[in-house]
Amino acid sequence: MSFWNKLVDRFRAGSDQDIDWEALLIEADLGVKLATEWVGELRAEGLTRSPEKAGLWLREKMTRLVRVPPPLPIGQKPEVILLVGVNGSGKTTTAAKLAARGRNEKRSVHLGAADTFRAAAAEQIEAWGARLGIPVTSAAPGTDPASVAVRSLLAAQETKADLLIIDTAGRQANKRNLLLELGKIKRSLQKKAESVPHHTWLVADGTTGSGVLPQAREFHEAIGLSGLIVTKLDGSARGGMIAAVRAELGLPTYYLGRGEKPEDLRRFEAKDFVENFFDN
Numbered sequence: 521m522s523f524w525n526k527l528v529d530r531f532r533a534g535s536d537q538d539i540d541w542e543a544l545l546i547e548a549d550l551g552v553k554l555a556t557e558w559v560g561e562l563r564a565e566g567l568t569r570s571p572e573k574a575g576l577w578l579r580e581k582m583t584r585l586v587r588v589p590p591p592l593p594i595g596q597k598p599e600v601i602l603l604v605g606v607n608g609s610g611k612t613t614t615a616a617k618l619a620a621r622g623r624n625e626k627r628s629v630h631l632g633a634a635d636t637f638r639a640a641a642a643e644q645i646e647a648w649g650a651r652l653g654i655p656v657t658s659a660a661p662g663t664d665p666a667s668v669a670v671r672s673l674l675a676a677q678e679t680k681a682d683l684l685i686i687d688t689a690g691r692q693a694n695k696r697n698l699l700l701e702l703g704k705i706k707r708s709l710q711k712k713a714e715s716v717p718h719h720t721w722l723v724a725d726g727t728t729g730s731g732v733l734p735q736a737r738e739f740h741e742a743i744g745l746s747g748l749i750v751t752k753l754d755g756s757a758r759g760g761m762i763a764a765v766r767a768e769l770g771l772p773t774y775y776l777g778r779g780e781k782p783e784d785l786r787r788f789e790a791k792d793f794v795e796n797f798f799d800n
């Protein structure tokens with residue numbers, strides 16, 4: 521049921537005083553902090569008496585919050601994206617999707633397979649590379665991921681690629697040593713070129729709901745994120761946590777994954793997102 525239908529339903533079921541607004545927003549994955557804050561404002565402005573007024577206020581509030589900042593000009597080739605995240609969140613698939621998108625924009629793309637943890641990981645990304653006609657730098661399982669990342673950067677520089685996308689191994693957000701390994705990948709890249717990686721994006725599984733927030737917090741504290749890509753929003757998940765992460769950590773979401781194919785990646789648009797959140 522859409523957020524809007526739920527809201528209207530609750531009004532039908534009883535008087536506005538009976539509605540548990542906090543629960544409604546928390547169920548929509550907005551997180552406790554943002555839910556409490558927004559409900560406080562709704563009450564203070566006397567908007568909780570009408571679903572129309574509350575709905576409109578929430579739509580506007582959310583659209584303003586999740587808006588994507590204009591991209592910073594990157595005066596350096598290649599533009600480098602480092603993808604990180606927990607196991608199975610969709611990093612490798614997203615790397616392929618971003619590569620396909622880059623190629624469709626007529627940019628020359630390079631892929632770095634810095635997941636040397638899982639034996640099949642390099643094969644998975646090499647298969648994508650072969651399918652898309654995009655070169656991949658990879659290494660044998662057990663190789664230091666930072667060295668593969670650096671080699672992929674050197675190869676991308678050498679071939680004057682416009683865009684380099686580096687995939688990394690999945691890691692649990694509470695495993696400090698695994699997060700530190702990501703820090704090493706980042707620092708090794710920075711030693712070769714100062715502002716690289718230009719983007720360190722957390723690839724988060726949208727079906728995890730509000731659980732994305734603590735993940736984002738841990739990764740952000742450990743290595744510094746610059747944004748998110750939220751995947752698996754082709755099912756019933758509506759992505760409410762995108763607002764929670766933006767409010768608490770200031771991290772924008774840049775893309776949404778909506779399927780398993782290379783073309784199933786949408787650029788995040790605040791207005792479309794909010795419409796989908798409320799009405800679908």
Ligand SMILES: Nc1nc2c(ncn2[C@@H]2O[C@H](COP(=O)(O)OP(=O)(O)OP(=O)(O)O)[C@@H](O)[C@H]2O)c(=O)[nH]1
Pocket residue numbers: 605606607608609610611612613614635638641688689690691751752753754776777778779780784
């Ligand atoms: N429905 C759907 N499935 C997705 C999406 N993105 C990824 N998947 C699927 O999720 C599963 C895991 O995707 P991967 O890209 O291998 O995830 P990963 O983060 O690289 O996994 P690890 O490397 O093991 O940590 C695969 O079956 C993908 O096809 C999406 O946007 N929608």
Ligand SMILES: [Mg+2]
Pocket residue numbers: 611612613635641687688689690
């Ligand atoms: Mg992977």
